[in-house]
Amino acid sequence: MNPNAMKRLICLLVATLAAQGAALAQTFPSKSIRFIAAFPAGGPSDIVSRAVGKRMSEVLGQPVVIENRAGAGGNIGAEVVAKSAPDGYTVLLGGSYLTIAPSLYLKLPYDPEKDFAPIGLIVSNQYVLVTHPAVPARNVKELIRLAKSKPGQLNYGSAGIGSPPHLAGELLKTMAGINAGHIPYKGATPALVDLIGGHIDYYFGGISGALPHVKTGKIRALAVTSSRRSSQLPEVPTVAESALPGYDITTWFGLLAAAGTPRDIVKKLNGVIVSIVNEPELKNYLIGQGVEPVTNTPEQFSVYIRSEISKFAKIVKAAGIKPE
Numbered sequence: 001m002n003p004n005a006m007k008r009l010i011c012l013l014v015a016t017l018a019a020q021g022a023a024l025a026q027t028f029p030s031k032s033i034r035f036i037a038a039f040p041a042g043g044p045s046d047i048v049s050r051a052v053g054k055r056m057s058e059v060l061g062q063p064v065v066i067e068n069r070a071g072a073g074g075n076i077g078a079e080v081v082a083k084s085a086p087d088g089y090t091v092l093l094g095g096s097y098l099t100i101a102p103s104l105y106l107k108l109p110y111d112p113e114k115d116f117a118p119i120g121l122i123v124s125n126q127y128v129l130v131t132h133p134a135v136p137a138r139n140v141k142e143l144i145r146l147a148k149s150k151p152g153q154l155n156y157g158s159a160g161i162g163s164p165p166h167l168a169g170e171l172l173k174t175m176a177g178i179n180a181g182h183i184p185y186k187g188a189t190p191a192l193v194d195l196i197g198g199h200i201d202y203y204f205g206g207i208s209g210a211l212p213h214v215k216t217g218k219i220r221a222l223a224v225t226s227s228r229r230s231s232q233l234p235e236v237p238t239v240a241e242s243a244l245p246g247y248d249i250t251t252w253f254g255l256l257a258a259a260g261t262p263r264d265i266v267k268k269l270n271g272v273i274v275s276i277v278n279e280p281e282l283k284n285y286l287i288g289q290g291v292e293p294v295t296n297t298p299e300q301f302s303v304y305i306r307s308e309i310s311k312f313a314k315i316v317k318a319a320g321i322k323p324e
Contacts, residue, residue, distance in 0.1 A: 028088055086262075095253045119269045129221070130214065131220050132220075155181035158183075266298050277295050
């Protein structure tokens with residue numbers, strides 16, 4: 001076959017595939033959608049998935065069935081979607097666990113960049129750096145100064161090894177040049193309980209969980225971890241603005257399908273997500289749950305995932321956390 005004929009054949013195949021994708025998108029969805037949440041019921045991912053899934057069902061006119069497939073730090077649920085049919089009928093509420101996992105596990109049952117079709121971000125989540133009131137530090141600079149005056153004597157808690165709060169603490173240590181002990185807990189609640197009890201000096205935790213105790217004075221909020229202030233704690237500065245320019249740790253939840261899902265279906269689902277997440281009622285509900293609604297395009301989401309993998313890899317390496 002001559003080169004011109006080959007080019008015409010390729011163009012014909014591309015046009016045919018595009019037409020098929022457009023036709024599929026017009027009839028999609030024609031049955032229920034399986035919405036995988038990779039963590040147990042009652043947690044942040046479950047709350048977000050159920051709120052978003054309910055509105056997706058109403059807008060698309062088909063049931064959106066939430067399925068909690070918890071275990072292995074989110075890897076079980078992610079594998080289910082990665083190995084599902086690429087037709088848009090099985091989607092994942094992905095999160096930062098997808099971008100941290102490559103640095104923590106020697107073997108993963110999926111590739112976070114190659115095995116998914118990113119659809120779009122839904123929310124971002126920042127953390128708050130809090131201390132016990134007995135700790136003589138009212139801002140991040142004072143905490144850093146205190147830690148440098150007592151090398152190795154301060155300790156901080158997190159929700160577990162490799163969790164975003166743990167990595168937030170390690171990034172603080174690296175950027176500030178301090179030495180502080182890390183105490184991992186089995187979840188956020190026991191860490192927060194020990195902070196309130198004065199058993200640890202500081203802690204990085206979710207704003208929604210810490211906020212009631214900040215208001216009662218049981219703990220003190222020093223800073224939030226993202227590049228911009230929280231709408232829930234507008235008077236609390238960021239770590240970056242108060243002491244360490246460039247410091248930024250956030251987590252996210254977004255929608256993904258299996259790699260190979262037709263482009264037009266991805267675009268249709270993205271349009272639905274962008275529309276419903278920006279509806280005042282759902283937006284306010286999500287903010288009330290301690291997360292910040294945020295949307296983007298599939299292309300932007302793909303770039304964001306790659307950048308997050310790189311960012312967390314650097315933090316894990318600097319902290320000396322060994323993959324399992």
